[in-house]
Amino acid sequence: MELSDHPRKLKIAIILDRFQPSRGGESYFSWLAQELSKRGHEVHIFSRVTEEMDRMDYQIHRIPVWKYPRSLRMLSFLINTARVVQLFDFDIIHGVEGTLTMSIFNPHEGVEKAYLRQEFRSIPNRVYYLYKILKRYLSPSHYLKLWIQKKQYLSRRVKRIIAISKMVKEDIIRYYGVPEEKITVIINCVDANRFHPKNRDRYRNEIREQLGIDTNDMVLLFVGNNYRLKGVEPLLRAKALLRRRFPKTPICLLIVGRGQSWYYKRLTKRIGLLDHTFFLGSVKEIERYYSASDIYVHPTFYDSCSLTVLEAMASGLPVITSRFNGAADMILSDEGGRVLEDPRDIEKLADSIACFFNEEQRKNAQIVTRQWVERYSPTYHIEEILRVYYEVAEESNFEFKKRENET
Numbered sequence: 238m239e240l241s242d243h244p245r246k247l248k249i250a251i252i253l254d255r256f257q258p259s260r261g262g263e264s265y266f267s268w269l270a271q272e273l274s275k276r277g278h279e280v281h282i283f284s285r286v287t288e289e290m291d292r293m294d295y296q297i298h299r300i301p302v303w304k305y306p307r308s309l310r311m312l313s314f315l316i317n318t319a320r321v322v323q324l325f326d327f328d329i330i331h332g333v334e335g336t337l338t339m340s341i342f343n344p345h346e347g348v349e350k351a352y353l354r355q356e357f358r359s360i361p362n363r364v365y366y367l368y369k370i371l372k373r374y375l376s377p378s379h380y381l382k383l384w385i386q387k388k389q390y391l392s393r394r395v396k397r398i399i400a401i402s403k404m405v406k407e408d409i410i411r412y413y414g415v416p417e418e419k420i421t422v423i424i425n426c427v428d429a430n431r432f433h434p435k436n437r438d439r440y441r442n443e444i445r446e447q448l449g450i451d452t453n454d455m456v457l458l459f460v461g462n463n464y465r466l467k468g469v470e471p472l473l474r475a476k477a478l479l480r481r482r483f484p485k486t487p488i489c490l491l492i493v494g495r496g497q498s499w500y501y502k503r504l505t506k507r508i509g510l511l512d513h514t515f516f517l518g519s520v521k522e523i524e525r526y527y528s529a530s531d532i533y534v535h536p537t538f539y540d541s542c543s544l545t546v547l548e549a550m551a552s553g554l555p556v557i558t559s560r561f562n563g564a565a566d567m568i569l570s571d572e573g574g575r576v577l578e579d580p581r582d583i584e585k586l587a588d589s590i591a592c593f594f595n596e597e598q599r600k601n602a603q604i605v606t607r608q609w610v611e612r613y614s615p616t617y618h619i620e621e622i623l624r625v626y627y628e629v630a631e632e633s634n635f636e637f638k639k640r641e642n643e644t
Contacts, residue, residue, distance in 0.1 A: 246277045247626055250322055253333035254314065256284035256297065265425065265544070266333070270295040272619050283322060285314050308378040311335060315385065328630045335385070340629050342389050343399040347541030347563070348408040349386050355539035355561055359466050390415055396629045399423050402542040402563025421625055424567070426618040427547045429611060434553030434603050436528035444529035448515055454487040455594060458530035458554070460523065460545040461537070464496030468536030468559070468580045470504065475586040477508045482587070486594065489513040491530060493520055527552035532593045536580040537562050551610040553603035555593045557586070573606040
């Protein structure tokens with residue numbers, strides 16, 4: 238029997254800080270809630286920032302909080318979530334962030350201590366580094382967040398932890414000593430129909446014409462917010478190196494997402510890359526930009542499991558990323574991508590990109606990267622989530638009956 242056909246339908250709560258699917262970041266949870274609802278489960282989403290969606294089959298609850306300061310906002314979300322959620326009788330409480338009221342913990346942002354280590358490594362300027370250190374360690378919200386996360390990982394209420402990558406699982410064990418058997422790795426999934434190599438025939442020439450890029454130019458793509466953490470500066474410097482190595486090859490770079498573009502535009506001008514470097518900001522229909530590109534480059538200092546890497550693979554692009562990206566485990570061979578040991582290593586980054594300047598290499602990558610992603614289909618993902626749900630629901634039910642018998 239498929240888990241989706243299980244006779245017992247569950248009442249599920251999903252708790253996260255922000256629920257704004259139209260902005261992209263929380264679209265996964267909208268999709269998850271919709272898919273669970275389609276299978277007959279009752280789904281409720283609890284969040285302090287909410288957004289109504291069209292054709293919803295689930296319920297959304299806004300958690301009231303104090304907006305300022307940040308530490309009070311976090312604390313009020315913690316307290317008010319517990320108060321509101323306890324008004325219902327849920328089989329599963331799926332916590333993502335900011336709550337201690339949960340039976341399953343699913344830290345999509347990864348482990349805070351691991352993130353902080355890489356956050357500071359991504360800062361090249363010593364003065365700014367000192368500023369960030371002082372700002373972080375003089376902030377009450379920093380210590381509150383670490384306290385909350387420690388409680389989340391060590392809580393007896395939490396029956397299972399869903400890590401979205403092997404890297405996150407290893408970090409949980411390293412920093413908090415959580416037993417390995419308590420952690421299940423379920424990698425993110427993407428819409429393999431929306432992100433597909435066939436989009437090249439639909440959108441490639443159209444997007445290139447809009448940007449004034451020749452059909453034969455080599456186009457590199459980066460998608461992400463927080464340019465510094467995600468490695469935009471090493472990418473720009475690697476592009477400058479590649480231009481010197483391949484003076485006859487026109488190399489364009491598309492940078493999509495939100496960040497301090499003024500700083501990186503100034504850097505681009507200083508190192509002579511202003512031409513053929515496009516800061517596009519947030520865009521709609523991102524699949525069009527994957528189809529217009531040749532190589533996806535994401536030299537991040539930290540990503541729990543980058544969805545953009547999976548989207549690029551589903552679109553048939555070779556991918557270069559770092560070992561500090563949980564999605565790096567998806568790169569199974571050099572045929573479809575490269576994994577950097579250090580995102581600051583400009584030489585290695587340039588070498589990795591240059592490996593896919595060869596058209597035959599890119600055609601071969603289109604086949605293998607697509608195959609890698611297809612192993613983790615949305616259907617497989619939902620079945621794995623439900624498998625954990627039913628295990629936890631049965632365990633909780635057993636404990637409840639045991640307490641009843643004891644009394």
